[in-house]
Amino acid sequence: MKVPLSSASLTNKEKKIINKIFDSKRLALGSYLNKFEEITKSYFSVKDAIVVNSGTSALHLILRSLDIKENEGMIVTPFTFIASSNVALFERAHPVFIDIDPFNYNIDLKKIEESLKDKKHPLWNRIKNLKNIKFFMGVDVFGQPIDWDNAIEICKKNDWKIVEDSCEAIGAKYKDRFAGTFGEAGTFAFYPNKQITTGEGGMIITNNIEIGKLCRSMANQGRGDSSEWLEHVRLGYNYRMDELSAGLGYIQMKRLDEILDKREKVANNYYELFKDEERIILPKIEQYTTRMSWFVFVIRLSLDWIAKFTDIPEYVRKIDLPLYMKNREQWKELLKNIKGITYKVIEKLNKKGVQSKNYFSPIHLQKFYRDLYGYEEGDYPITELISSLTIAIPFYTDLTIEEQKYVVDTVKAILDEFEKK
DSSP states (O other), X not given: OOBOSOOOOOOHHHHHHHHHHHHHTOOBXXXXXXXXXXXXXXXXXXXXXXXXXXXXXXXXXXXHHTTOOTTOEEEEOSSSOTHHHHHHHHTTOEEEEOOBOTTTOSBOTHHHHHHHHOTTSHHHHHOTTOOOEEXXXXXXXXXXXXXXXXXXXXXXXXXXXXXXXXXXXTTOEETXXXXXXXXXXXXXXXXXXXXXXXXXXXXXXXXXXXXXHHHHHHHBTTBOTTOOTTOBOSOOOBOOOBHHHHHHHHHHHHTHHHHHHHHHHHHHHHHHHTTTOTTEEOOOOOTTEXXXXXXXXXXXXXXXXXXXXXXXXXXXXXXXXXSSOSOHHHHXXXXXXXXXXXXXXXXXXXXXXXXXXXXXXXXXXXXXXXXXXXXXXXXXXXXXXXXXXXXXXXXXXXXXXXXXXXXXXXXXXXXXXXXXX
């Protein structure tokens, strides 16, 4: 059996709308672009929704609309898709990384003040010409919102503007309030592995009319309110979504609740199938998450199990790590040994038809971040440790229970193989 990592949920409803748009020959700036925005605006009860060609574009436009300036800082997690931090670099600003919670994988809010006060923290050595921190990029990783009450309190105290990256969390709720509605503006993304898809695409939602106006203009080459074809009132981009994609998004948005319910059932199946497997750590859902929007299902290899094959200090097994590591070479070697085991498990899963990948690779250790800032292993130890242990297994809306059983049985069998060596 072969089970892909992800697969979009597409029905005849989507096929019909695509054919209808195809026959109309109106392939850009048509009625379905407006319909997609309107249904999204209504669903989230916001004042404006602006559809664009990617989640990255959405995040970039929000920062532009908030007038982020060169060398200003933006708090963000290093455990996310790279666009969350890259958009600051687009504007010659700096992503300021804060390590993550080792259990829910979102930014560890308790570490913000501690990290910023510690002048020996790597962030102060890595980022040259850092001016005042002005922004907070709250990333709802894997479909789970961050603790927004505490995040908002921190941001108010520091006078930081909030941008919410909910690209992985459409429909998720924090204390019964939708993810994406806590900041100046929020974003969703519609890549084929997301909950709903437009192929490529993104959306901005906001209750700030001025932000919506600016984002809409900049997404469409900086055109003015009149939208005259050759009237440009500001610097803009071609971040528009085409009509075929918008039609697909409109139908997918109508199906969002259905899709999220199905994905929750798939996730619950995994919890049940893995319930007696102590070698695997399953995703932790916080009590404040009143609706999880399942994007991926990421399991983590137990450090107690990994310790059977390589020496792991007790403080590491308990994930009782400092803000940053002092013995860098020892830490780097430990991560190498742990990742070696995790990657072998992933390799074996793929060979047996269970498509799996490591999620996420730390942003600060990506080559051009190392080159730009000089980051190295030990700067954000919890992110680095969690990343060395995580495996995204097949997860999508229409995944069958038979496929899930095969995935789980294969995972267990591979772990058994390691123990027999």
